Structures are given as structure tokens and as C-alpha cells.
Amino acid sequence: MSIAPYIKVIGRGKDGARPISRDQAYDLMCQVLDRRVTDLEIGAFAVAMRIKGESLDELDGFLAATTERCIPVACSRPTLVLPSYNGARRLPNLTPLLALLLAQEGVPVLVHGVPDDPGRVTTAEIFQVLGLPIAQDEAGIQRAWQRREPVFIRTEVLCPPLAHLLDARWQIGLRNPGHTVAKLLDPCTPGAGLRVVNYTHPEYGVTLNQFLQQTHANALLMRGTEGEPVADPRRTPRIEVFLGGVSQPGLSVAAREGVLAELPILPRECDAATTAVYIQGVVSGEKPAPPALLQQVECILQALRRLPVTGGVPAAPPVPPVLDERTA
Numbered sequence: 286m287s288i289a290p291y292i293k294v295i296g297r298g299k300d301g302a303r304p305i306s307r308d309q310a311y312d313l314m315c316q317v318l319d320r321r322v323t324d325l326e327i328g329a330f331a332v333a334m335r336i337k338g339e340s341l342d343e344l345d346g347f348l349a350a351t352t353e354r355c356i357p358v359a360c361s362r363p364t365l366v367l368p369s370y371n372g373a374r375r376l377p378n379l380t381p382l383l384a385l386l387l388a389q390e391g392v393p394v395l396v397h398g399v400p401d402d403p404g405r406v407t408t409a410e411i412f413q414v415l416g417l418p419i420a421q422d423e424a425g426i427q428r429a430w431q432r433r434e435p436v437f438i439r440t441e442v443l444c445p446p447l448a449h450l451l452d453a454r455w456q457i458g459l460r461n462p463g464h465t466v467a468k469l470l471d472p473c474t475p476g477a478g479l480r481v482v483n484y485t486h487p488e489y490g491v492t493l494n495q496f497l498q499q500t501h502a503n504a505l506l507m508r509g510t511e512g513e514p515v516a517d518p519r520r521t522p523r524i525e526v527f528l529g530g531v532s533q534p535g536l537s538v539a540a541r542e543g544v545l546a547e548l549p550i551l552p553r554e555c556d557a558a559t560t561a562v563y564i565q566g567v568v569s570g571e572k573p574a575p576p577a578l579l580q581q582v583e584c585i586l587q588a589l590r591r592l593p594v595t596g597g598v599p600a601a602p603p604v605p606p607v608l609d610e611r612t613a
Contacts, residue, residue: 287322287326288313288316288317288322288326288330289326291305291309291313291330292326292329292330292333295330295333295334295337296329296332296333296336296337298336299336299337302333302336302337304337304340304342304343305342305343306342306346307342307343307345307346307349308346309346310342310343310344310345310346310347310350311346311347311349311350312346313330313346313347314346314347314350314351314462314466315350317330317450318350318351318354318446318447318449318450319446320446320449324453324456327450327453328453328456328457330461331453331457331459331460331461331462332457332459334461334462335459335460335461339462339465339492341492341495341496341499343462344462344465344466344469344492344496345496345499345500347462347463347465347466348466348469348470348500351444351446351447351463351466351470352470352471352472354444354445354446354447355443355444355447355470355472356422356423356442356443356444356472357423357472357474358395358423358426358472358473358474359423359427359474360393360473360474360477360478361474361477362393362477363392363393363477363478363479363589363590363592364392364393364394364395364473364477364478364479365384365387365392365393365394365395365478365479365481365585365589366395366397366470366471366472366473366478366479366480366481367380367383367384367394367395367396367397367481367514368396368397368398368467368468368469368470368480368481368482368483368514369396369397369398369399369407369408369409369437369513369514370398370399370440370451370464370467370468370512371402371405371509371511371512371513372402372405372406372407372408372511372512372513373405373406373511373513373555373560374404374405374406374511374555375511375555376510376511376517376518376551376555377406377551377552377555377559377560377563378406378407378408378411378511378513378515378555378560379510379513379515379518379560379564379575379578380396380408380411380513380514380515381396381408381411381412381415381417381435381560381561381564382515382563382564382567382568382574382578383514383515383516383578383581383582384396384417384435385415385417385435385564385568386567386568386574386578386579386582387435387582387585387586388433388434388435389433389568390582390586391433392585392586392589393430394435394436395426395435395436395438395472395473395478396408396412396435396436396437396438397437397438397439397440397443397467397470397472398437398439398440398467399439399440399448399451400439400441406555406556406557406560408437408513409437409439410557411557411560411561411564412437413557414557414558414560414561415561415564415565417434417435417436417437418432418434418436418437419436419437419438419439420436420437420438420442421442422442425438426438440467443470443472444470444472447463447466447467447470450463451463451464451467468482468483468514469482469496476503476592477592478503479503479504479505479585479588479589479592480502480503480504480505481504481505481507481514481515481585482497482502482504482505482506482507482514483506483507483508483509483512483513483514484506484507484508484509485508485509485512487508490506490508493506494506494525497527497530498527498530498531498532499530500530501529501530502527502529502530503527503528503529503588503592504526504527505524505525505526505527505581505584505585505588506524506525506526506527507522507523507524507525507581508522508523515578515581516575516577516578516580516581517577518549518551518575518577518578519548519549519575519577520540520541520577521538521540521541521576521577521580522538522540522577523537523538523539523540524537524538524580524581524584525537526584526587526588528588528591528592533588533591536584536587536588536591537584538580538581538584541577549573549575549576549577550572550573551563551575
């Protein structure tokens with residue numbers, strides 16, 4: 286089967302392209318992930334979607350097809366899912382620190398992402414320097430959680446077809462819908478996972494806000510640090526919490542306006558070894574954690590407390606009370 290009929294609809298340029306339905310998007314992504322199409326068709330798909338952008342229904346269909354091809358991760362407790370696909374260029378990558386601080390609180394933390402990226406310092410590299418577990422299968426994830434450790438799993442292990450689609454970037458020179466889907470991926474028992482969904486461009490934050498509502502998601506939505514799902518240590522970003530797709534103003538965090546009176550102490554270099562030494566210092570209590578990061582940790586903990594799971598079967602989502610918006 287060819288995806289040419291879909292390309293004909295989505296590939297007519299910025300003004301002429303039209304969206305396809307959720308079911309069509311699901312079928313298109315299934316064909317792409319299962320490699321039932323040519324490399325030329327994948328390139329056309331990537332370029333067309335890059336120009337047009339994903340509609341909410343298209344994104345929903347793409348995500349559904351990808352999730353079906355992930356290894357399932359059984360969760361008996363509310364679990365945090367951190368997608369890590371950008372790494373660091375200028376600031377230290379503190380996604381591993383966020384994962385460790387939450388694991389210390391007894392939270393099962395699953396980080397998924399790419400092992401390396403030219404010119405960037407990935408979370409996988411820092412996990413390796415810290416001696417934290419990098420799982421090869423679902424059993425490895427469970428063993429790490431039993432030890433109260435956060436665990437990293439490479440995309441090529443979690444969802445091999447997605448990893449292949451992401452790799453197309455290096456031939457085409459453009460990101461594709463797989464990169465957006467990767468940051469929304471949740472392989473956990475349905476209803477048990479809380480995702481941290483981050484964006485870089487503000488206009489995309491609007492799209493993701495609508496998407497999380499439409500898909501009844503449990504998620505934190507925030508502007509990430511260089512594309513990572515961790516608060517910028519130099520300032521507090523707005524963090525919006527969604528439970529069952531319903532925005533939770535009482536759990537959300539308002540952005541801190543203005544300039545900080547005192548900047549947190551951060552390492553001058555952002556390489557994996559230097560970042561790992563800094564993270565060890567914070568976790569051991571020798572160095573203070575950035576306040577913005579502690580605020581994100583508390584926000585996540587409060588959201589997870591509202592996400593009860595018993596015996597691997599998610600409980601019905603609670604009806605959110607009417608709460609006054611507050612700043613942390």
C-alpha cells in the first residue's frame with residue numbers, strides 16, 4: 286500500500302494542504318512505522334508535515350499508532366514519564382537530577398530518549414556516568430524501580446520503529462512528526478503515567494494544551510530547558526497540570542516574573558562528567574538544588590498524589606475540585 290493519497294492531501298504547501306482524519310493519520314503512521322513504504326515516501330511525509338504542521342486529530346492518530354508499537358510497562362503505582370530527546374548545549378542537562386530527586390521520594394521514574402546526539406549532552410550519557418540503570422527490557426525497568434532508582438530506556442529498545450523514524454532526520458535534515466510523538470509517548474499502564482510534556486516555541490504550547498485536553502491526558506505542560514522536560518534553573522516557568530485532560534489551576538505553577546535576586550550555583554561546563562559531579566553534590570546535600578527545580582518536584586508530587594493506581598489497575602480519575610489559582 287502507498288501513502289501517496291495522504292501525501293497528496295497534506296503536501297500541497299502551507300496554504301493548500303489540508304488535514305487528514307485521526308483514522309487516516311493512524312493508518313499513515315502504521316505504514317511508516319512498519320516500513321511498508323519507501324524511504325522516498327517517508328521523506329515526502331516528513332517534509333509535508335514539517336511545512337503543514339500537525340492537527341490535533343493527526344497528532345492523536347500518530348501517537349496511537351506509535352504507542353501500540355512500544356513495549357508495555359506495567360505500573361502498580363503512579364509513575365512519572367520523562368521524555369528526553371534534546372540534551373544540553375549551553376546549560377547543564379538536569380533531567381537526571383529531576384529524576385533522582387523524585388526517585389528519592391519513592392516515585393517510579395521512567396526516562397526514555399536517544400542515547401546520543403552530535404553537539405549535545407544527552408540524559409543517557411549522564412545516566413551512564415552516574416551509574417544509573419539503562420534498561421534493555423521491561424524487566425530491567427521493574428528491577429530499577431524495586432531499588433528505588435530512576436531508569437532510562439533508549440527509544441530503540443522502547444519502540445524500535447519510532448527510533449528508525451527519528452533517525453530519518455539525519456538523512457532529510459528536518460525533524461518530523463516522530464519527534465513530537467516521542468515527547469508525548471507514555472508506555473505505562475493506561476492511566477498510571479504522568480508525563481512531563483515540554484515545548485520550545487510558545488505557539489506550540491497552545492497546540493499541546495489543546496491536545497492534552499482533547500486526549501484526556503495526565504500531564505504537566507511547560508516550556509522546557511533547551512527542549513528537556515526540566516525547569517530552567519535560572520527561572521520558574523509556568524507549569525500547567527492536566528488530570529484526565531482537565532486543567533488543574535490549584536496544582537499548577539505560575540511563571541516567576543522579573544529577574545532573580547540570586548542565581549543558583551551551576552557548573553560552568555555542561556559536559557556529562559561535570560554535570561554528573563554537580564548532580565551528585567545536590568543529591569547528597571552538599572550543594573543546594575535550584576529552587577525552580579524543587580518547585581517542579583513539588584508540583585509533580587502533588588499531581589501524582591491525585592493519580593491513584595492499585596494493583597496495576599488505574600482507579601477512576603477523580604473529579605477535580607474547584608480550586609483557586611495560586612502561585613508557588
